[in-house]
Every structure is written in structure tokens, then in C-alpha cells.
Amino acid sequence: MLTLTHVFxxxxxxxxxxxxxxxxxxFAPRRLLRSLATAGLTLGVVALTVYIGWRWLEANxxxxxxxxxxxxxxxxxxxxxxxxxxxxxxxxxxxxxxxALLALLMLVYASAFLSSEIQPLMPALRSNxxxxxxxxxxxxxxxxxxxxxxxxxxxxxxxxxxxxxxxSRELCEAIMSKTISFGFLFLVVGIAMGAVWANVAWxxxxxWDPKETWSLITALIYAVFLHGRYLRNWSxxxxxxxxxxxxxxxxxxxxxxxxxxKGLHSYAS
Amino acid sequence: xxxxxxxxxxxxxxxPETPRRQPFKIIxxxxxxxLAIGLLCVIAMACIIATVLPQGADVTGLxxxxxxxxxxxxxxxxxxxxxxxxxxxxxxxxxxxxxSLSVCIARRLKALFAAxxxxxxxxxxxxxxxxxxxxxxxxxxxxxxxxxxERGSLQLREGEQTAAFVTDDNRHVQLxxxxxxxKFEIEYYSTAANGKPEExxxxxxxxxQGPDSDAGVEWPVExxxxxxxxxPAAATGSHQDWRVTVLRRIPDFMIDTSTHTVQSRSxxxxxxxxxxxxxxxxxxxxxxxxxxxxDFDMNAMSGQESQPAPFKLRYKVLVSAPEKQHVKSxxxxxxxxxxxxxxxxxxxEVNAPMSYEGYSFYQSGYNEDDLSxxxxxVVRDPSVPVVYLGFILLGxxxxxxxxxxxxxxxxxxxx
Numbered sequence: 001m002l003t004l005t006h007v008f009x010x011x012x013x014x015x016x017x018x019x020x021x022x023x024x025x026x027f028a029p030r031r032l033l034r035s036l037a038t039a040g041l042t043l044g045v046v047a048l049t050v051y052i053g054w055r056w057l058e059a060n061x062x063x064x065x066x067x068x069x070x071x072x073x074x075x076x077x078x079x080x081x082x083x084x085x086x087x088x089x090x091x092x093x094x095x096x097x098x099x100a101l102l103a104l105l106m107l108v109y110a111s112a113f114l115s116s117e118i119q120p121l122m123p124a125l126r127s128n129x130x131x132x133x134x135x136x137x138x139x140x141x142x143x144x145x146x147x148x149x150x151x152x153x154x155x156x157x158x159x160x161x162x163x164x165x166x167x168s169r170e171l172c173e174a175i176m177s178k179t180i181s182f183g184f185l186f187l188v189v190g191i192a193m194g195a196v197w198a199n200v201a202w203x204x205x206x207x208w209d210p211k212e213t214w215s216l217i218t219a220l221i222y223a224v225f226l227h228g229r230y231l232r233n234w235s236x237x238x239x240x241x242x243x244x245x246x247x248x249x250x251x252x253x254x255x256x257x258x259x260x261x262k263g264l265h266s267y268a269s
Numbered sequence: 270x271x272x273x274x275x276x277x278x279x280x281x282x283x284x285p286e287t288p289r290r291q292p293f294k295i296i297x298x299x300x301x302x303x304l305a306i307g308l309l310c311v312i313a314m315a316c317i318i319a320t321v322l323p324q325g326a327d328v329t330g331l332x333x334x335x336x337x338x339x340x341x342x343x344x345x346x347x348x349x350x351x352x353x354x355x356x357x358x359x360x361x362x363x364x365x366x367x368x369s370l371s372v373c374i375a376r377r378l379k380a381l382f383a384a385x386x387x388x389x390x391x392x393x394x395x396x397x398x399x400x401x402x403x404x405x406x407x408x409x410x411x412x413x414x415x416x417x418x419e420r421g422s423l424q425l426r427e428g429e430q431t432a433a434f435v436t437d438d439n440r441h442v443q444l445x446x447x448x449x450x451x452k453f454e455i456e457y458y459s460t461a462a463n464g465k466p467e468e469x470x471x472x473x474x475x476x477x478q479g480p481d482s483d484a485g486v487e488w489p490v491e492x493x494x495x496x497x498x499x500x501p502a503a504a505t506g507s508h509q510d511w512r513v514t515v516l517r518r519i520p521d522f523m524i525d526t527s528t529h530t531v532q533s534r535s536x537x538x539x540x541x542x543x544x545x546x547x548x549x550x551x552x553x554x555x556x557x558x559x560x561x562x563x564d565f566d567m568n569a570m571s572g573q574e575s576q577p578a579p580f581k582l583r584y585k586v587l588v589s590a591p592e593k594q595h596v597k598s599x600x601x602x603x604x605x606x607x608x609x610x611x612x613x614x615x616x617x618e619v620n621a622p623m624s625y626e627g628y629s630f631y632q633s634g635y636n637e638d639d640l641s642x643x644x645x646x647v648v649r650d651p652s653v654p655v656v657y658l659g660f661i662l663l664g665x666x667x668x669x670x671x672x673x674x675x676x677x678x679x680x681x682x683x684x
Contacts, residue, residue, distance in 0.1 A: 120458040120595040123596060123619040123620070126619070177674070178674065181671045181674045182671055184667065185668055185670075192664055195660065200621075200622065203622070203646050203650075204648070204650075205653070206411075210320045216316055217317060220309045220310075227305060232302060232306070257320075
């Protein structure tokens with residue numbers, strides 16, 4: 001009989017296939033390989049969609065309340081943003097293996113080191129704001145992760161004796177700009193929703209809690225990126241480095257703060 | 270139209286550059302993109318410092334743990350790095366950001382009016398304008414909160430009422446009405462439903478011990494079952510058998526003083542006791558054994574002679590730790606009184622506060638050992654509507670800007 005674990009395993013296998021086929025395609029490009037890698041990644045997204053939906057029904061609440069559930073959601077948003085861009089022809093398939101690898105790392109870490117048991121929600125988390133806040137913020141993080149992959153791609157391509165040429169660099173720049181614009185929208189809306197929820201739950205919309213502060217730092221870094229890109233015409237490696245620094249800030253906000261700093265978001269660990 | 274073209278258009282609307290007087294130079298500086306980007310970077314750095322260095326109460330704890338750190342902590346304190354978010358230099362940075370945003374907004378509005386009712390690229394113009402106004406309102410909300418908000422707490426028992434609360438800085442604030450706690454309720458996820466988790470009985474045994482030993486034989490407590498005891502000959506001087514029978518079991522022992530009969534006060538194992546009959550050669554004797562008071566001898570209290578037996582009997586009840594139950598919610602039913610009249614009634618819980626005439630009451634805590642007691646947080650914060658309006662404008666503006674850029678990228682076919 002099909003269980004939640006089986007669906008999770010399907011997602012793992014699908015991402016692994018996408019990683020292997022996409023990597024082989026990088027060195028020996030074949031149309032079939034590329035299509036199969038895309039199909040693998042798409043299957044992974046579909047499997048995670050089923051997993052999250054099923055878990056939601058089983059728990060009778062949105063499954064975004066602990067690190068395990070959050071990592072599954074992050075892997076889902078990252079691969080969803082990438083697959084949507086890929087299927088619309090907005091992003092090169094060269095990023096398929098790195099996207100699959102990042103999603104796979106999150107899922108493997110979640111299943112190996114974190115409890116997947118469905119636990120009852122503590123009173124502070126029993127709110128619809130949990131769903132809105134976490135989903136919007138993680139869609140933002142997923143977009144920033146794609147921008148990060150494009151930025152590292154750009155930094156590698158611009159270092160190499162450029163057989164890839166200026167088109168690849170221009171493409172990477174366009175992907176960074178677009179995904180960061182999109183991610184910034186979701187990040188600021190997610191932070192604002194979190195602030196409204198904090199006001200409902202704790203009587204204050206901002207407490208300079210480490211997680212709040214780091215989300216602000218992340219937003220400021222991406223604001224610098226957007227102002228530099230669109231108003232000062234920044235481009236090239238400077239832009240790529242800001243996208244990399246921005247994603248490091250995302251990781252500190254998302255993981256680092258939970259383990260290294262005490263705060264109101266401690267339950268997230 | 271690209272954003273740079275849009276900026277160009279704003280510059281044209283301002284007119285030709287002419288030598289500026291000092292105030293205009295300051296405005297030029299505030300309008301500069303270089304300053305804006307610099308401010309964003311410096312504020313981000315300040316925030317990083319605040320999360321890395323010990324702040325506020327952490328400093329006291331750190332000094333207690335490590336008195337040797339006193340010297341460098343004093344230096345950090347002098348530089349305002351141990352209370353970054355309330356330091357003059359950090360508030361100065363936020364003020365500069367607010368000033369920069371204000372100038373930017375004023376210039377965009379000027380350009381907007383210069384371009385007429387519907388300028389080209391209006392989605393981007395309104396998008397960025399909304400984002401900047403949203404951030405400015407949020408900063409303004411922060412100022413209002415700093416100077417005009419009140420935050421404190423109060424505790425009430427069921428039935429109690431109060432018309433004042435104590436703020437975090439120990440001021441007594443009078444409420445414009447009286448607040449009364451009608452009822453406090455706690456709800457658990459477990460099927461055991463409401464109430465405090467209870468201990469569960471795992472085993473009840475009758476323990477037979479030697480006269481000088483705590484070790485002994487254990488039998489399960491069974492009403493009516495007769496146990497035969499053969500003490501060693503050395504203890505009795507004979508091979509006489511004794512018989513021990515459990516006659517009654519009372520979970521919560523009490524004596525009804527009117528009828529002088531033994532009864533159970535409740536079904537809970539609050540004062541468990543068993544009545545045993547011990548029979549040897551002579552007449553049988555009956556004893557009450559108490560699990561919680563093993564040395565208490567009721568026969569001795571009543572002056573009855575107990576037949577001496579060459580062994581001791583104990584009643585042992587093994588209880589499991591209370592099953593860990595997860596709290597689902599805790600709620601306080603509140604009543605607002607004006608004079609003797611009831612003006613408002615509402616049940617609050619975490620994530621569902623009560624707001625009434627400027628004050629909001631949040632469910633903040635309870636006492637596990639006294640479930641008739643509740644702790645409430647009281648907040649009066651006039652900045653909330655301003656900040657919420659800021660959030661709405663920020664969200665709408667960010668959406669319009671991202672939408673415009675997506676469309677623009679589509680037009681340019683960059684991908």
C-alpha cells in the first residue's frame with residue numbers, strides 16, 4: 001500500500017535521476033538526456049507536491065511547522081521556480097543538475113537527521129498566518145536559490161576561457177535579475193505577513209529577534225542588488241557576487257539563526 | 270521605458286543643473302543613489318553586528334559568567350554596540366534613510382505631476398513610489414511606537430478584576446474600564462480532554478517484609494484472595510502458618526464523621542488504602558494499610574490492640590509519570606465592565622487577542638499548578654494602522670515593480 005514515505009522516496013529517486021542525467025548532459029549533450037533530466041526534476045516536483053498535500057491532509061494542518069517540513073517545502077519551492085522557468089524557456093537546462101543537487105541535499109538531510117513524525121502544533125503556531133508567512137518567504141528563498149545557481153554559473157563561465165561567450169553571461173545576468181526581482185517581492189510580502197502575525201500573537205510587529213533581523217539583512221542586500229542593477233546599471237561579476245552574498249544571508253536567516261542564536265523563532269529548529 | 274530612462278526623465282523634470290545653495294546641496298546628497306546604496310549597506314552591517322555581539326540582557330549574563338570580559342564589554346558599550354537597535358547612531362542611520370526616501374518620493378511625485386495624469390511606464394513609477402512610501406510609513410510607525418506605545422502585563426484569577434496594569438518599565442497605568450477574568454481554560458491534544466494530565470496506576474501490590482528487612486515478597490492486590498505466610502521458625506518459635514486476605518480497596522480514603530464509616534472521596538488515587546485481615550493462631554485482626562503513609566497505624570490510633578505478627582505488611586502503588594500531553598490552546602474569557610454594566614465580553618487565546626478602546630489584551634501565559642490563573646499582555650500601540658498601511662503599499666509596490674520587470678524582460682527577450 002502506498003504511504004507518505006513511498007512518495008518521499010519517489011521524489012528522492014526523481015531528483016537523483018535529474019542530477020545524474022543532467023550532469024551527463026553537461027559533458028555529452030544529448031536532447032534525450034536533457035529531456036529525461038527535465039522529466040526527472042518535474043517528477044520530483046510533482047512527488048513533493050503530492051507529499052506536501054498528503055501530509056497536510058494527514059496532519060489536518062499546513063505542514064510547515066518544523067525544520068523537516070520546512071526543508072521539504074524549500075526543496076519544493078526551489079525546484080518549482082526552476083521547473084516553471086525551464087518549461088517556459090526562460091532558463092538554460094545547464095542548471096538542472098545543480099538545482100536537483102540542492103533539492104536532493106535538503107531532502108536527504110531532512111530524512112537522515114530530522115524526525116519526519118507529524119507532531120501537534122504548539123499554540124503560537126496555530127494560525128493561518130503560518131501558511132501564508134512560511135509559503136511566501138520560502139517561494140522567495142527558492143527564487144534566490146535559483147539566482148544563486150545562476151550567479152555561480154556566471155562566475156564559473158566568466159572565469160573560464162570563454163567558449164561559452166557573452167550570450168551565456170547575459171543569460172545568467174537576466175536570470176539573476178528576474179529571479180531576484182520575483183524573490184524580493186515574495187520576501188518583503190512574507191516579512192510583512194510575519195510582522196502582522198507577530199502583532200497578533202505577541203503584541204508587537206517587530207522585536208529585532210535574530211530571525212527578523214537577518215531577514216531584514218537579506219532584504220537589504222537584495223535591495224542593494226536591485227538598485228545597483230536597475231538604477232546604476234551594475235552588471236557582471238559584481239552583480240553575481242551580490243547574488244551569492246544574498247543567498248549566504250538567506251542560508252543564515254533560514255538555518256544559521258535557528259541553531260546559533262536564541263530568539264522567538266526557536267521552535268523552527 | 271527602462272528604469273534608467275525613467276531616471277533621466279525625472280532629471281529632465283527637475284530642470285537644468287544650476288549652482289546650488291547649501292540646503293539644496295544637502296537635498297542633492299540625500300537624493301543621491303550612491304548615498305541610498307551606502308545607507309542600505311551600513312544598516313545591514315549594523316544589523317549583523319547586533320546579532321553577533323551580545324545585546325542588552327545578554328551582556329549582564331555574559332559578565333556574570335566571565336568577569337574577565339568586563340574590559341572589552343565596557344568598550345563595546347561605550348561605542349553603542351551592546352544596544353545597537355536603540356543606539357543614537359543606529360537611529361541616526363534610520364533617520365537618514367527616511368530623509369533619503371522622502372527626497373526620492375518628493376522628486377518622483379514632482380516628475381509624476383510634470384508628466385501628467387498617465388505617464389509612460391506608470392506601473393514602474395507607481396510601483397517604486399508605493400514601495401518607498403510603504404517603507405517610509407513603516408519607519409514613521411517605528412517612531413510612533415517608540416514615543417507613544419505602552420506595553421505591560423497583568424495577572425488575574427477567575428472572578429478577579431482590575432482597572433490597571435504594570436508596564437515593562439514598572440509604571441502603573443490606569444485602564445479606562447475594568448477587566449474581569451470570567452474563566453480560564455486549557456485544552457490538550459490528547460483524548461484525555463481538558464484538565465491537568467493525571468498519573469496512571471501501573472501496579473498495586475501487597476508487600477510482605479521480614480521484621481527487620483525492607484526486602485520482601487510482593488503479591489498483586491486481589492480482593493478476597495487469601496495468601497498463606499510461613500515465617501521462619503526462628504522468628505516465631507513455631508511452624509505456625511498465617512493467612513493474609515485483602516478485604517477492601519479504597520482509592521481516596523476518608524472517614525465520614527457523621528456515620529463513622531470508611532468511604533472513598535473520589536475515584537482518583539489520591540489516598541489509596543487497603544483493608545487486610547491477618548489471621549494466625551489467635552483471633553484475626555484487620556488493618557488499614559495506606560500507600561502514601563506506610564507507617565500510619567489506624568488501630569493504634571483507635572486504641573485497638575493489634576495481634577503481633579512476625580512480619581510487616583506494606584501496600585505499594587506504582588504510578589506512571591503523567592502522560593506528556595501537548596497543549597493545544599489556552600483561553601481566557603474576559604469581561605469589560607464600565608461601572609456595573611457589562612460593556613464587552615470576549616474569549617481570547619494565543620493568536621486571537623481582544624482589542625477594546627485602544628488597548629489590546631493578549632493571552633501570554635498560565636500556571637500549570639493553578640489553572641484558575643491567567644497572565645495577559647496589555648498593549649496600546651497607535652503605530653499599528655500606520656505600519657499596516659505601509660505594509661500594504663510595500664506589497665502592492667513590490668508586486669507592480671516585479672510585474673513591470675517581468676513584462677519588460679519579456680519585451681526585451683533577454684532569455
